[in-house]
Amino acid sequence: MPIRNIPVIPTPYYQYDLGLLDNTLALASSGSSRYGFHIHYALKANYDPRILSGIREAGFGVDCVSLNEVQYALAGGFEPSTIVFAGVGKSDLEIEEALLSGILCLNIESVEELEVVGMIAARLQVKAPVVLRVNPDLPAMTHPHITTGLKVNKFGIAVARLQEALVRCKNQPWLNFLGLHFHIGSQISSQQPFEALCQAANRIWHDFDISGHGATMINLGGGLGIDYLDPVNNPIPDFEGFFKLFHDKLDLPGEISRHFELGRSLTGQCGALVTRVLYVKKGAGKRHVIVDAGMTELIRPALYGAIHLIENITTIDGAEMYDVVGPICESSDCFGKDIILPYTFRGDLLKIYSCGAYAESMSMNYNLRGTIGKVYLEGHSKSSAKVIPMTGLQRFSAVR
Numbered sequence: 001m002p003i004r005n006i007p008v009i010p011t012p013y014y015q016y017d018l019g020l021l022d023n024t025l026a027l028a029s030s031g032s033s034r035y036g037f038h039i040h041y042a043l044k045a046n047y048d049p050r051i052l053s054g055i056r057e058a059g060f061g062v063d064c065v066s067l068n069e070v071q072y073a074l075a076g077g078f079e080p081s082t083i084v085f086a087g088v089g090k091s092d093l094e095i096e097e098a099l100l101s102g103i104l105c106l107n108i109e110s111v112e113e114l115e116v117v118g119m120i121a122a123r124l125q126v127k128a129p130v131v132l133r134v135n136p137d138l139p140a141m142t143h144p145h146i147t148t149g150l151k152v153n154k155f156g157i158a159v160a161r162l163q164e165a166l167v168r169c170k171n172q173p174w175l176n177f178l179g180l181h182f183h184i185g186s187q188i189s190s191q192q193p194f195e196a197l198c199q200a201a202n203r204i205w206h207d208f209d210i211s212g213h214g215a216t217m218i219n220l221g222g223g224l225g226i227d228y229l230d231p232v233n234n235p236i237p238d239f240e241g242f243f244k245l246f247h248d249k250l251d252l253p254g255e256i257s258r259h260f261e262l263g264r265s266l267t268g269q270c271g272a273l274v275t276r277v278l279y280v281k282k283g284a285g286k287r288h289v290i291v292d293a294g295m296t297e298l299i300r301p302a303l304y305g306a307i308h309l310i311e312n313i314t315t316i317d318g319a320e321m322y323d324v325v326g327p328i329c330e331s332s333d334c335f336g337k338d339i340i341l342p343y344t345f346r347g348d349l350l351k352i353y354s355c356g357a358y359a360e361s362m363s364m365n366y367n368l369r370g371t372i373g374k375v376y377l378e379g380h381s382k383s384s385a386k387v388i389p390m391t392g393l394q395r396f397s398a399v400r
């Protein structure tokens with residue numbers, strides 16, 4: 001039988017497992033809908049159109065951080081009433097267009113922004129639906145670059161200025177205050193920061209009489225982490241435990257709708273980056289495996305010191321210690337230091353796991369790299385790529 005629908009593509013490429021995506025979305029959906037919670041997918045994690053269709057079909061809304069993202073979500077068929085818009089630096093144009101688009105709310109990150117939104121809403125004669133993002137000054141116990149809820153971070157309104165913001169909402173007839181927003185960080189891998197978030201939200205809600213100001217919603221943000229060390233055995237995060245924690249620990253009036261903005265936890269494990277070994281270079285005390293993907297396709301290791309599981313999918317023979325590096329002219333262009341792989345040779349394919357979030361969406365054109373291809377795995381298919389062979393190859397086998 002002829003093999004059909006198998007693209008012949010060059011490496012490196014992203015590989016998206018749509019079956020795993022569907023299973024992940026189903027569990028997130030059942031975990032949240034049990035309590036009537038709403039999920040808005042953080043589009044910045046991955047805006048691949050097929051992933052986004054899955055998100056839409058699962059019934060989730062979208063969390064955007066730029067006007068382009070808002071417009072992309074609208075073009076992708078999401079209802080305006082399911083879209084929220086955050087970001088510390090919304091431009092006047094972004095605010096104006098967002099107000100006219102009829103989205104659910106703007107998440108306001110400073111008193112200064114609130115003032116500008118009020119002025120623009122008054123000029124347009126449009127009521128601005130605003131949610132105040134509060135900075136609760138809480139440690140998320142994750143990498144400093146992805147901690148967002150400490151008072152030294154640029155995000156959110158300091159608790160010390162919340163009263164001023166509430167008064168401004170009350171006095172500006174074009175501002176329609178809807179509630180509070182929190183997002184304390186990303187890749188949070190224990191329950192403790194989320195428990196602390198619930199306590200802070202309860203305290204702030206009661207101390208500032210948020211219900212008395214007419215609030216109807218609270219948004220607890222995202223941040224649920226994934227297992228980068230063992231993605232094979234642990235491909236889906238514990239959504240049930242995550243939502244149960246908020247159900248148990250939030251102490252707010254029942255009619256206040258609860259919203260979450262999950263990014264990484266929904267798409268992170270469904271993606272991989274497949275890359276080919278160009279050279280195995282022996283230097284002083286080191287063996288460098290130089291691959292054809294770089295920080296331009298996956299910047300997390302260079303940016304956050306992130307760890308991704310790397311597997312040689314061509315061979316399983318032997319064991320040797322290597323540094324796996326990309327071709328980019330930066331020393332931080334390194335995917336793994338002192339990792340154990342089978343004896344690895346030019347032409348072997350390596351699979352870098354957990355690249356479904358903050359990989360393709362953070363890719364860049366440094367070194368004029370251009371964009372790379374992608375492959376979708378559907379249902380139970382194990383492999384759908386036939387990789388273009390390379391020159392002078394001593395050893396090569398197709399994707400397994």
Ligand SMILES: *Cc1c(COP(=O)(O)O)cnc(C)c1O
Nearest residue numbers: 042086186222223261262263264
């Ligand atoms: C990035 C972001 C999220 C999503 O974070 P994850 O860690 O991917 O779940 C949610 N809310 C806001 C405001 C964000 O900026």
